Amino acid sequence: MAGASGSIYAARFIRALMEIPGETWFVSSPASVRVFREEFETDVQSGEDILKFVTEKWGPKQVHKFHIRKFEDIGADIASGSNIWDGMVVVPCSMKTVAAIRTGITENLIERAADVTLKERRKLILVPRETPYNRIHLENMLALHDAGAIIAPASPGFYQMPKSLEDLGDFMATRIFRLLGREIDLYPRWTP
Structure with a gap:
């Protein structure tokens, strides 16, 4: 999670992850x-607190294992291509993080892990939540697209007739899972 608005997208993605076997x-x-x-009017202070908040708010049956890594730990296991993972998602993704990944600046673990994900040719999905985009934002995202990243702006559809912010978060979570190659339906599919 990078520092953009749109915590609902991360929270609903995490909630869905909790119910899927894996790590x-x-x-x-x-x-x-x-x-x-x-955004949630809560007192979370850490990643651990965020996971606890999601569990308490929505009560998913947790079968997924989460390994918390420190933002500043540039030497963590996921900072090396010698470790294996299927893909990486940054949700929400700030424009600062987009710019850092695009230029190869790796001052923190999110940026370093994204850099490794690209160099190892693994899936990197960035979910920016910004509007409007300026030319620098667009050029950075285009360069990352050309480098192999998937840019999936937090632009939920409305054909599923959302009734809540959770519905909008579930739309984006489903899109992210599909981009990762996982078929998870958290909202109704389009049926004209």
Whole structure:
């Protein structure tokens, strides 16, 4: 999680992950924790707190294993291509993080893991939540697309007739899972 607005997208993705067998290495930036705290009007202070908040708010049956990694730990296991993972998702993804990944600046674990994900030719999905985009944002995202990243802006559809913010979060979570090659339906498919 990077420090953009849109904590609902991360929270609903995490909630869905909790009910799927597997493992995730979870990194949250200090800015993402602050934004999460403000957007959910809660007192979370860490990634661990975010996982606990999601569990308490929506009560998913947790079968997924989360490995918390420190944002500043540039030497963590996921900072090396010698470790294997299927893909990486940054949700929400700030424009600062987009710019850092695009230029290869790796000052924190999110940026370093994204850099490794690209160099190892694994799936990197970035979910920016910004509007409008300026030319620098667009050029950065295009360069990352050309380098192999998938840019999936937090632009939920409305044909499923959302009734809540959770519905919008589930739309994006489903799109992210499909981009990762997992068929999970958290909202109705389009049926004209």
